[in-house]
Amino acid sequence: MSQFLQATIYGLLQGGLLALIAVGFSLVWGVMNVVNLAHGSFVILGAYVGWKLNSAMGLDPFLGMLVAAVVLFAVGYVLQRWLINLVINGPIFITLLLTFGLDLLIVQGMNIVFSADYRSINTSYAGDSLALGSVRVPVGRLLAFVIALVVTFALVALVNRTRTGLSIMATGMDRGAARLMGIRARHAYALTFAIAAALAGMAGTMVGTVGTFNPAAAGGYTLLSFVIAVLGGLGNMYGALVGGLLIGLVEAWGGQYLPGTWVNALAFAVLVLVLVFRPSGLVGRAYYAARQEV
Amino acid sequence: MSSEARTEDAEAIERAATGRSAREPAWRRWLPFGLLLLGVLVMLGLQSQLYSGQERTVSAIFMFVALAQGWNIIGGFTGYASFGQVVFFGIGGYFTAVAMSHWGFNFWVSLVVSGLVSAAFGALIGLPLLRLKGHYFAIATLGVAEGMREVVTNVPQLTGGGAGISVPTVGKDATTHYLGNDGFYLLYLLVAALSVLVSILVARNKFGFALRAIHQDEDAAAAMGVNTTRAKVSAFALSGLVTGLVGSTYAFQQVTIFPERLFDVDITVLMVVMVVIGGSGTVLGPLLGAVALQFLSEYLRRNFTEVHTFILGAIIIAAVVLLPQGAVNYVREARQSGEWSLLANVRRYRL
């Protein structure tokens, strides 16, 4: 029983972090119909920023992640505004390939700059854990989890309440109409991508704090973002949250009760089944279901 | 989407140029086949010029020609971007390895059966997945491929799991003796030629018409009597067949294979890159793309040992931005419109 509880707690905490990683990915996909294969490399890039700040000037990662967010925001904005926008109207595999090229570039770049050594951001407290009876709740992951939730809700608020957010949504739903309303699509897109990158960066710093990372780890986070975005229904930010938690739990439980490493197959099985039986995602319908290029 | 439409128009001008009139002279109908034959002969002649290791390098080019052509059937002609295409490569490879090491099949039987098994698998997953469009199909197939890798990893008694599986190639339990670089050069050449042949046939026969129609407008195709479900599934199975044959050959050549490599998403991506850079939906594009990209990456690897993937990434980005429609289509359009400037070309997909 305590085993089950432990796994559940751990899965939930992990899931929160995954959600924060995936929510931006989902937003980009929903708004501009771009599947960003370089998303995972943003996560790792963020982790390196946090790590550098921590190892160079001893900045606490939970502050460092704000810097990471700013840096990645800038990177994201530039990439979208002056590169991805160049092919945004192309068939899907054009954008897929472009972002794949970006991924190669960033990952290999990090290899050259930071080397392929495994890194981890050390804090005095992140490794400690609160004991609830037989169950342990690791402090670092708990913090990350809470932040992930807060940021996700903040994002939803931003998108639904502020002018910027609305302009993004509008552009996502109907670019033509948005333009008529005087929204500059290029800017709106660049903002969307920048926000996604910033969130990935923050998440990355936390990933680096609770775990280990090196450039090669980027691909895994991109894949997870896929699964979660689809589960939640693309562009649906609450959906991404639910999807993240769900995957966290599925993997924790699967790890407990499946033999060998079958758990790895689990996430993908879920992905394919959801796509086949409920392509608009588990959580209501995707904001942009209409934009599946039918 | 209107944007889609705009891009299609561009392709239209080009493809219409190839629109055959009813009164096509016989010799022209046979030309592509003749050229294919010529190409094969040239490659056979070339073999004598190569060292054993270069044969292997060139074999790798043949391999990717076949892989690119395989992807082009579903991704290029039919317009369904399969991002899990490597699953057929893996299944073909593992079926061959398992059949040869556990069930005493000889290679040639395994080769054929592996192809058929991959095709069957394509049909099987095609039925549900081909109802999905665009990114959804892309990601569903990706999921299948990644999942299949884990499955293979988790049945070690059959596949050797993460430790890999070895095909017996020497001694008494070798069902077929190892072919050596000479043999594999010929085998890969055969497979590549076969894939091009399939591609030529698809491009010009009734079936190809159906696929192109589906690519352009699935509703209209159905309304004109095309059984779109059957056509799509057949296309997926056919591309699975080609890809599976390559996987089988690869497994025998490698002797020992591992799940990470046989289901490596990079292989899928390479297929797509080659087709897109060469020109999707054409026979020539994938051929050109595969040859060009293989030469390029080989050259980079030899001369920029440390940073070659970095450079490759940059080149892919440049290619995608400058030649989004692929070299072949770009040249055709330019011929039609007389507009050769790449910058003008960039405008096509720009926001």
Next chain:
Amino acid sequence: MRSKSKSLSLVAVVAATTLVAAGCGSKGEKTAGSGGGSGTLTIGASMSLTGALAREGALTKEGYELCQDKVNAKGGADVGGKKVKLDIKFQDDTSKPDTAAQLVDQFNDQGVKLILSSYGSANTEAQASVIERNGQVMADSAGADNKIFEKGYKRTFAVLSPATEYAASIIKSIKELAQPQPKTIAILSADDGFSKTVAEGGAAAAKEAGYTVLPTQLFPNGTSDVSSALTKIKGDKPDVIIGSVHLVEGVAIIKQAKELGVVPSGGFGETVAPPTPDFAKTLGKDAENVLGSSQWTDSTKGSDKYFGTAKDYAKDITAKYGHAPDYHDAEASAACLALVLAAEKAGSTDADKVRDALAGLDTESFFGHIKFNDKGQNVYKPMSVIQVQNGKAVTVWPTDSAEAKMIWPGTKQ
């Protein structure tokens, strides 16, 4: 249609010409690069400089480079009475077995018959079969999986102790030194071939030593989340947790064991993770007292004419690369050394002669005793067991080369 066919023929021609060109190109190389007789001893090395194994690949390259420097500093290797400079050709196999194998073939074209292995068992295994076919010779610096040596290959020689020793040596050290003696041992392992072999070796040794061994728990190779494996064994309260891991999973086990409150009464042992400096760097104080096994430490016994002792070697690495030596460095240098010594012994760079010389090689070195059994494994060199003490990995076993006493129990309750 027309444009299609035209360009199709074009391709055929282009391809043909370029290929022929390539052919001629490397014909040139052949005369230039071929080792036999000429003033240089040419060795081909396919490295994992990019891709998943980039980190280990880079270290291996350091080891090969240092070997080249050292030998050439002495004016080169003494082959058949004349000094020949060592010339190692590096190529990147992008961590992919097929490319690694292809590179061996390409070296063969250029007349390069002496090969230094890539990193990791998968790559090495792929290379070994080609080596065998081409009649080349390979010194294996990092492919330790016993599977490679069960195939009857006659031309691949591994300087390192076989995989089965990695965990087993830790068990042996505990059996010999630990007080109080543990009862239950849990083994966690990554799911790649090498790690599994290591785990099997460990389990066997533990049973032999009379410990209760829990069923081995697997997790994905390269994962940074091993929580489920830990949660599974938590209930059984093992006294020792042995991880058959690489650095990343090793770090994860310690981090997450702490998070999950999994505290073995005895301690942790984690094969190759603790010896790498990053381990202590990454985990800080949590790394204290974790046991690890290493192919080599700077207190390994023995010396040779090129590298001197292990201590000298450590100095040289630190001087040249600005970091403490990693056992990957040493493995690589040792493999290179073995080839050089064999060539000298054979008095020739001819592949067959060098192969026979390697088979008969029996020498001391900074890496310890180098001698191969008929399978090509170096079973005569014991592995060292180290323990992280005050942030530094110190040798605690075998006792004759120990720098410090084993701290036991390694964990504070």
Next chain:
Amino acid sequence: MTATPVLETRGLGRRFGGLKAVDDVSFSVPEGQVLGVIGPNGAGKSTFINLVTGHIRPTSGQVLIEGRDLTGAKPWSIAHAGVSRTFQIVKPFRGMSVRENVAVGILYGRKATSRMSQALEQADEVLAEVGLSRLGDRAPGGLSVADARRLEFAKALALRPRLLLLDEVMAGLRHSEIEPSLELIKSLKERGLTIIVVEHVMKAILAISDQVLVLHQGKVLTAGEPRSVLSDPRVIEAYLGQRYVQRREEGRS
């Protein structure tokens, strides 16, 4: 009349969530007749066509083609049963030449051939019928609105249909362009084709329909002989509006 109608629907209906796009539509078209279908936007005209041609599955009712129950059959089966249609928004295969566009229908239609050259020849014949011969090699992307609509026609005819459903083939055409398509429809009728015309252009409806069916909010408002239907006050009120009546009055005096 005893002869089985080419098309008959019984209580045909389709609901999207709460909305009944088409609701309990029953009627039949006898061989060789032209049926005009009119109704305000959103009356369910296009949905109705999609139900008949199998692009949308009905949630209730039946579709019978020459007596065979083909309810919920796939579009291609319907096509093979001899029913072909045009799309309100033209759907040319942009990757192919005009000729190849038509050839698809010949290769996969009711009297399918698989000989490519033969198919392309027949395609040229069909293009001739609709007056597109000169454009056979062109790309559909470059066609004028009128020619694009002709291409839709040609693609539908390529199937050698017995029943032809025309979804607003005259929308967006100039008066000068409407005449020829009317002529075309008439000539097809003379060849014994049964035709259903969905139109807004009243002039066209009056000119060619034997019967007119009025859809309103998915239901059949009324059906019958064109002039009587068009003067039916409910129809005028629901759809045509007063201005149309006034114009007719003026026209009389």
